[in-house]
Amino acid sequence: MTDIDNKPIEGKPIEDRDEERHRAKMAKRKAVQDAEVAAKTIEKGLLIVNTGPGKGKTTAAFGLALRMLGHGKRVGVVQFIKGKWHTGEKDAFAAFGDRVVWHAMGEGFTWETQDLKRDIAAAEAAWAKVLELMADPSISLLVLDELNIALRYDYLDLDKVVGALKARREGLHVVVTGRNAKPALVEAADLVTEMGVTKHHFSAGVKAQQGIEF
Amino acid sequence: MTDIDNKPIEGKPIEDRDEERHRAKMAKRKAVQDAEVAAKTIEKGLLIVNTGPGKGKTTAAFGLALRMLGHGKRVGVVQFIKGKWHTGEKDAFAAFGDRVVWHAMGEGFTWETQDLKRDIAAAEAAWAKVLELMADPSISLLVLDELNIALRYDYLDLDKVVGALKARREGLHVVVTGRNAKPALVEAADLVTEMGVTKHHFSAGVKAQQGIEF
Known part of the structure; x- marks a missing residue:
C-alpha cells in the first residue's frame, strides 16, 4: 500500500521528515492558490x-x-x-x-x-x-x-x-x-x-x- | 373552496379589506413573536x-x-x-x-x-x-x-x-x-x-x- 502523504523519507530523523512533508504540502497549496489568484482579473462593483x-x-x-x-x-x-x-x-x-x-x-x-x-x-x-x-x-x-x-x-x-x-x-x-x-x-x-x-x-x-x- | 387568507370581507371596499387582512396577519405574527421572546429568559456569554x-x-x-x-x-x-x-x-x-x-x-x-x-x-x-x-x-x-x-x-x-x-x-x-x-x-x-x-x-x-x- 502506498500512501503518498505518509511515505517515509529515508535516512532522516522523524521531525525533519514531518517538516519536509509539511513544506511540500504547503508549497503545493501555495502554487494552487497563486494560480487561482492569477486567473482572476476582473474588477467590478459587486x-x-x-x-x-x-x-x-x-x-x-x-x-x-x-x-x-x-x-x-x-x-x-x-x-x-x-x-x-x-x-x-x-x-x-x-x-x-x-x-x-x-x-x-x-x-x-x-x-x-x-x-x-x-x-x-x-x-x-x-x-x-x-x-x-x-x-x-x-x-x-x-x-x-x-x-x-x-x-x-x-x-x-x-x-x-x-x-x-x-x-x-x-x-x-x-x-x-x-x-x-x-x-x-x-x-x-x-x-x-x-x-x-x-x-x-x-x-x-x-x-x-x-x-x-x- | 375556502382560502382563509383570501376570504372576502363582506361589505367593505377592496382597499379596506386588504388593510384588515394585513392587520390580522401581522397581529397574529406579533403574538407569536411576543410569546417567543417571553419564553426566553436565560442570559449567558455565548x-x-x-x-x-x-x-x-x-x-x-x-x-x-x-x-x-x-x-x-x-x-x-x-x-x-x-x-x-x-x-x-x-x-x-x-x-x-x-x-x-x-x-x-x-x-x-x-x-x-x-x-x-x-x-x-x-x-x-x-x-x-x-x-x-x-x-x-x-x-x-x-x-x-x-x-x-x-x-x-x-x-x-x-x-x-x-x-x-x-x-x-x-x-x-x-x-x-x-x-x-x-x-x-x-x-x-x-x-x-x-x-x-x-x-x-x-x-x-x-x-x-x-x-x-x-
Whole structure:
C-alpha cells in the first residue's frame, strides 16, 4: 500500500521528515492558490446577497462596511425594517462621522405597525433614499438591510428594484440582506451566501442579548 | 373552496379589506413573536461558531464586534492566520482606540510560510494571548479569527482549546471563525452558523478587491 502523504523519507530523523512533508504540502497549496489568484482579473462593483435562516446576514454586511471604512471609503446604510430596539451598530458607525450615511425607515414596517399603507409608504421612502445614494459617486458600498423582507411582502416592485440594482454605476458594491431572497435578485447577484442554522441558542431558551442580537 | 387568507370581507371596499387582512396577519405574527421572546429568559456569554465554505464568517464576527463596541464595550481580536494583505478592518477598529485589543499572530501561519515548527510556535503564542484576553474582565467579546484552521492542521490541541472555551468566564461571548469547525467545538457551542456558497464572483473571474475581500 502506498500512501503518498505518509511515505517515509529515508535516512532522516522523524521531525525533519514531518517538516519536509509539511513544506511540500504547503508549497503545493501555495502554487494552487497563486494560480487561482492569477486567473482572476476582473474588477467590478459587486451585487452581494446575504440570505438564509441563519445568523450573520446583517452583521456580515456591517463587517464589510467596516472593512470599506478601513480603506478610507464612504458607505451608505438603508434599513428596511426597524424593530423597537436601539442597535449598537448605528452608534458604533457614528465613530466614522460623515463617512457613514445612515437611513432607517421612519418608524419602519414590522409586525409592530400592522398598517399596510404606512408600511408601503415607508418602504417607498426608503427606496427613494437608495436611489439617491446609488447616484452619489462618493459612496463605495451600500448596505440595503432587510430589503428582502420588503420584497417578500410586495411593498416594493421586484422588477423595479432588481432593474435599478443591475443598472448601478460601475464600481459600486451593494449588499442586500434578509431571508428568502427572491430568485430574480439571486439571478442578478454576483455573490450569494446562504446563512444556515446548525445550532441556535434561542432553542435553548437564551434570550436576545445586548451586543449580540442588537 | 375556502382560502382563509383570501376570504372576502363582506361589505367593505377592496382597499379596506386588504388593510384588515394585513392587520390580522401581522397581529397574529406579533403574538407569536411576543410569546417567543417571553419564553426566553436565560442570559449567558455565548460560544459562537461561524463556519462553512461561504463568505461572511469573519465579516459577521467583526460586525458583531462593532455592535458590541456600539454599546460601549471592549472587544478582543486574535487572528490565527495572516495573509500578506493589509486588511481594512484593522484600520477601521483603530477608531475605537483601546476598546479594541488586536493581536495578529506574528508573521502568522499560512501556505506562505511552509515552516511547520514556526507555524506551531505562532499558533501557541496566539493561544497564550487568547487565554490572557479570556481572563481580562474588561473584554465582553472575543473574536478568534480562523482558529478552526489552526485546529484543522493540529497546530493546537483540540481538547485543550475546547476545554478552555467551555470554561470561559460567565458573560464572555466568544466567536470562532473558519471552515471545517471540529465536531467537538460545534458540540460545545451555543450558536453555530454554516455559511454556504450559493453563487461566487470568483467563479466568474472577478478578483479579490479592496474593501470586499481585504
